Amino acid sequence: MNTLIAITGLGIFCLLFEILNFRKGIVPFTILGLLGVLALNYYEFGSTASYYNNMIVVSKFSTAFSSLFIILTIFLVALSHNFYENHQTKISDYIAIKVFLLAGAVAMVSFGNLAMFFLGIEILSIALYILAASDRLNIKSNEAGMKYFLMGSFASGIILFGICLIYGAMGTFDVTEIYESSLSAELPIWFPIGMVLMTIGMFFKIAAVPFHFWAPDVYEGSPALTTALMSTLAKVVAVATLYKLVAGLNLIPSLENQDLLGTFEHIIVIISIASMTVGNIMALRQVNVKRMLAFSGISHAGFMLMTFLTIATSAGVLLYYAAAYALAGIAAFSVILYVCKNQDNEDITNFHGLGKTNPLLAAILTGSLLSMAGIPIFSGFFAKLFLFSQTIQSGYIALVIVAVINSIISVGYYFKLILAMYSKEPNEERTGKPFLIYAVAVVSITLNIVLGLFPSLVLDLLN
Amino acid sequence: MNVSTILIILLIGAFATYFSGDKLASKVALLFSLAALGCSIVLLNNFCAGENISVINSWITQPKISFALNADGLALAMLLLTAALTPIIIFSSFGNEYKNAKAFYALILFMAFAMTGTFLAADGLLYYIFWELALIPIYFIALIWGNGDADERRKAVVKFFIYTLAGSLFMLVAFIYLYQKAGSFLIEDLYKLNLSADEQLWIFLAFFLAYAIKIPIIPFHTWQANVYQKAPTVGTMLLSGIMLKMGLYSVIRWQLPIAPLAAREYMDIFIVLGIAGVIYGSIVALRQKDLKKLLAYSSLAHVGLIAAGTYTLTVDGLRGAVLQMIAHGFVVVGLFYAAEIIYRRFETREIASLGGIRTQSPKFTSMFLILVLASVALPTTFNFVGEFTVLYSLSQINIWFAVFGGTTIILGAYYMLKMFQNVMLGETNSKVFADVTLNEGVSMVAIIAVLIFFGFYPKPITDLITPSLETILNVINKN
Numbered sequence: 001m002n003t004l005i006a007i008t009g010l011g012i013f014c015l016l017f018e019i020l021n022f023r024k025g026i027v028p029f030t031i032l033g034l035l036g037v038l039a040l041n042y043y044e045f046g047s048t049a050s051y052y053n054n055m056i057v058v059s060k061f062s063t064a065f066s067s068l069f070i071i072l073t074i075f076l077v078a079l080s081h082n083f084y085e086n087h088q089t090k091i092s093d094y095i096a097i098k099v100f101l102l103a104g105a106v107a108m109v110s111f112g113n114l115a116m117f118f119l120g121i122e123i124l125s126i127a128l129y130i131l132a133a134s135d136r137l138n139i140k141s142n143e144a145g146m147k148y149f150l151m152g153s154f155a156s157g158i159i160l161f162g163i164c165l166i167y168g169a170m171g172t173f174d175v176t177e178i179y180e181s182s183l184s185a186e187l188p189i190w191f192p193i194g195m196v197l198m199t200i201g202m203f204f205k206i207a208a209v210p211f212h213f214w215a216p217d218v219y220e221g222s223p224a225l226t227t228a229l230m231s232t233l234a235k236v237v238a239v240a241t242l243y244k245l246v247a248g249l250n251l252i253p254s255l256e257n258q259d260l261l262g263t264f265e266h267i268i269v270i271i272s273i274a275s276m277t278v279g280n281i282m283a284l285r286q287v288n289v290k291r292m293l294a295f296s297g298i299s300h301a302g303f304m305l306m307t308f309l310t311i312a313t314s315a316g317v318l319l320y321y322a323a324a325y326a327l328a329g330i331a332a333f334s335v336i337l338y339v340c341k342n343q344d345n346e347d348i349t350n351f352h353g354l355g356k357t358n359p360l361l362a363a364i365l366t367g368s369l370l371s372m373a374g375i376p377i378f379s380g381f382f383a384k385l386f387l388f389s390q391t392i393q394s395g396y397i398a399l400v401i402v403a404v405i406n407s408i409i410s411v412g413y414y415f416k417l418i419l420a421m422y423s424k425e426p427n428e429e430r431t432g433k434p435f436l437i438y439a440v441a442v443v444s445i446t447l448n449i450v451l452g453l454f455p456s457l458v459l460d461l462l463n
Numbered sequence: 464m465n466v467s468t469i470l471i472i473l474l475i476g477a478f479a480t481y482f483s484g485d486k487l488a489s490k491v492a493l494l495f496s497l498a499a500l501g502c503s504i505v506l507l508n509n510f511c512a513g514e515n516i517s518v519i520n521s522w523i524t525q526p527k528i529s530f531a532l533n534a535d536g537l538a539l540a541m542l543l544l545t546a547a548l549t550p551i552i553i554f555s556s557f558g559n560e561y562k563n564a565k566a567f568y569a570l571i572l573f574m575a576f577a578m579t580g581t582f583l584a585a586d587g588l589l590y591y592i593f594w595e596l597a598l599i600p601i602y603f604i605a606l607i608w609g610n611g612d613a614d615e616r617r618k619a620v621v622k623f624f625i626y627t628l629a630g631s632l633f634m635l636v637a638f639i640y641l642y643q644k645a646g647s648f649l650i651e652d653l654y655k656l657n658l659s660a661d662e663q664l665w666i667f668l669a670f671f672l673a674y675a676i677k678i679p680i681i682p683f684h685t686w687q688a689n690v691y692q693k694a695p696t697v698g699t700m701l702l703s704g705i706m707l708k709m710g711l712y713s714v715i716r717w718q719l720p721i722a723p724l725a726a727r728e729y730m731d732i733f734i735v736l737g738i739a740g741v742i743y744g745s746i747v748a749l750r751q752k753d754l755k756k757l758l759a760y761s762s763l764a765h766v767g768l769i770a771a772g773t774y775t776l777t778v779d780g781l782r783g784a785v786l787q788m789i790a791h792g793f794v795v796v797g798l799f800y801a802a803e804i805i806y807r808r809f810e811t812r813e814i815a816s817l818g819g820i821r822t823q824s825p826k827f828t829s830m831f832l833i834l835v836l837a838s839v840a841l842p843t844t845f846n847f848v849g850e851f852t853v854l855y856s857l858s859q860i861n862i863w864f865a866v867f868g869g870t871t872i873i874l875g876a877y878y879m880l881k882m883f884q885n886v887m888l889g890e891t892n893s894k895v896f897a898d899v900t901l902n903e904g905v906s907m908v909a910i911i912a913v914l915i916f917f918g919f920y921p922k923p924i925t926d927l928i929t930p931s932l933e934t935i936l937n938v939i940n941k942n
Binding site: 355359375393401404407411455 | 523524525526566588591592595596598599603606607613616617621624625628629632633635636639640642643
């Protein structure tokens with residue numbers, strides 16, 4: 001709870017900076033502030049408490065995921081300095097919006113009441129709509145913002161409708177109360193309908209197939225830093241929230257009551273397979289790196305959905321997978337930001353010869369792509385290993401084999417980028433060594449490798 | 464001192480090489496690889512003196528993965544092969560200039576590190592990690608420093624990478640499945656499992672996919688010749704000399720003891736696949752115009768015979784296979800090095816445009832001839848001991864296996880000698896061929912010395928490997 005208040009306070013401070021005309025110091029100040037919030041969050045870890053009539057429930061799950069979100073936001077804010085160099089007058093707005101977005105994210109994983117859950121989603125989504133359209137003179141960015149807004153608000157509407165049906169069935173918004181009354185035998189039919197609507201709405205936010213159509217266009221059109229945010233932070237937040245929703249409402253036992261459990265599991269298996277396969281196959285054909293990573297993100301969402309099949313025990317695995325994926329994503333995007341600065345597109349041709357002109361950043365991008373592809377020593381490999389192990393344990397060996405085949409397909413497009421960096425001739429020299437971009441890239445890939453060497457650090461947090 | 468010392472030396476060596484700069488890189492790399500060789504000889508001594516040089520530490524608690532390195536005679540033999548070939552390979556590259564040499568030599572050492580780890584690992588997952596790690600350096604070595612047209616090279620290398628990765632991912636699934644049954648990835652726990660025949664078949668096939676692609680066994684060999692040709696010679700040596708032995712070694716260490724029922728049941732099929740590789744490789748080698756490609760196909764033929772030997776499940780078959788693995792490792796490195804020496808002078812590998820080297824360079828000619836004869840398993844060479852033992856074990860299973868496997872010697876002699884004739888003999892070439900330099904000579908002589916010494920006296924190696932092979936056979940035959 002203190003974390004949430006502190007984040008909101010930090011956001012308001014960022015807005016005040018505009019008034020005080022202190023724009024230069026805003027990035028370091030916000031990073032320091034977020035580090036403070038991280039420390040605060042660390043002290044909350046392990047305690048369980050609820051606030052405001054169960055509106056906010058702080059648990060191990062929520063604090064662990066909040067820490068991940070805060071760390072990702074620190075990276076994203078650090079990248080902002082260089083990215084908004086040409087928009088100095090707006091920088092405090094953008095950073096304040098990012099901090100508020102973090103507040104929404106934290107609210108989303110620590111809700112104890114469906115009203116709070118919805119508030120969190122809206123805070124996050126509205127911040128994202130603004131950021132998607134933030135390059136306001138660029139028509140593509142406008143398109144992305146508009147498209148994302150229409151699709152996103154549609155999804156929010158569906159979620160809200162679901163919440164209403166659940167309220168109609170249960171007479172309460174409180175998660176624990178809903179859970180308790182869902183154990184009783186007789187449930188009105190609109191309770192499962194409400195759950196289905198909420199899940200569909202969240203699939204929209206995660207961009208799981210077949211609710212993924214907005215993602216590639218929005219990712220491509222948005223400014224690169226916003227794409228980085230969407231594909232790392234926002235994706236992880238949405239998956240974690242859906243996980244908490246399904247686990248917290250105890251959907252599984254309530255479905256068991258009504259013999260719907262099998263159907264639920266089938267749907268998860270189908271959506272997970274569809275997301276992996278469609279995401280990977282579409283990614284093979286992309287020439288725009290942001291679009292490629294959008295499709296790769298869809299396939300990773302499919303992988304993360306596999307944790308829902310073993311929902312009672314897989315929170316640690318989900319946290320680990322999310323951390324591995326998001327850290328690799330941040331490292332990759334910081335290189336993309338560096339390479340595509342002042343370019344009008346993010347095509348693969350921009351990366352030609354990076355291995356010669358800038359070996360360090362090329363190595364970092366290679367590392368992050370290898371992590372996403374699941375090659376050992378990077379944490380992406382262990383994430384997949386734990387996920388597969390968990391899934392085989394519960395008997396879904398066919399799903400794991402599909403996932404393995406998808407991992408092989410994904411190598412195809414990740415390596416397209418690596419090949420471009422190492423085996424093509426460079427087309428232009430890039431000058432300047434922006435310190436913050438280098439720092440973010442190095443730190444995030446190092447964290448990724450450290451997680452790979454010592455997976456227990458994260459994995460055991462939630463067990 | 465235990466076996467992890469070698470891994471540490473090689474890993475530190477890789478970083479030290481990278482940071483020593485382009486000029487010093489090759490020397491630093493050689494130094495570290497020699498240190499690793501010295502260290503492994505000391506370890507061998509300690510092992511023979513009965514000291515325990517294995518390591519086991521817990522690494523990840525949940526799922527239970529340990530950092531376990533086990534050094535028995537078999538693993539030590541492979542360790543010595545790697546440790547001995549790495550300095551030879553590095554030294555053989557001294558005549559060439561490489562762009563960005565620090566990265567090149569660092570990758571070589573890193574690859575040696577990963578391959579050593581693969582041979583030593585006694586925990587399924589640790590083994591898998593080393594197995595995959597070995598793939599990354601060779602990918603970059605072949606991609607960046609390779610030769611030939613850039614587009615074709617890219618295609619060949621990517622095909623190789625995706626192929627091998629695809630194979631090994633199924634092995635990973637098999638390992639996870641085994642873990643669910645055994646509750647641990649440790650090799651001795653996996654050996655103890657009692658799996659049903661069906662389970663064993665699937666696991667056997669998953670392993671087979673990984674190993675058949677790596678070794679390569681027909682019909683999974685299509686990546687091989689192109690990559691051997693396109694990779695720089697150092698990469699080809701690493702691939703053919705050591706990396707493909709990873710696959711053969713893993714058959715003996717992991718595949719056969721974990722799924723013995725399936726191995727016994729379908730033994731004939733896999734022996735036939737191996738022998739098919741012998742015949743196919745030999746016939747295709749006959750028609751090759753490129754020296755490196757010819758050597759690639761000849762390697763395919765020899766490796767097919769080794770694979771057939773491992774699947775016989777007899778102590779002779781396994782022993783012959785291991786001996787031949789070591790012998791083939793040395794001879795193939797020597798042959799590719801000879802091709803590289805010719806390329807340095809003539810800048811071509813096309814057999815038709817070579818010839819007449821003999822009159823200009825007697826020393827090189829005799830070295831090359833010894834290597835050629837060793838590769839066709841002439842008695843008194845190490846390869847003879849290996850191939851003969853394998854053929855003997857095949858004849859015990861079925862005489863026809865030995866007859867068809869024996870074609871490797873006949874056809875091999877034909878295409879190798881024909882190649883030798885075209886490349887070395889004939890009209891004196893107008894181009895000047897300088898005789899071997901001191902650097903080149905040292906590597907060649909080292910390889911030839913090993914081949915001839917163990918050809919006369921293979922007992923040290925047989926004594927080293929036989930006890931561990933018998934242990935493995937006991938596991939295979941326990942039920």
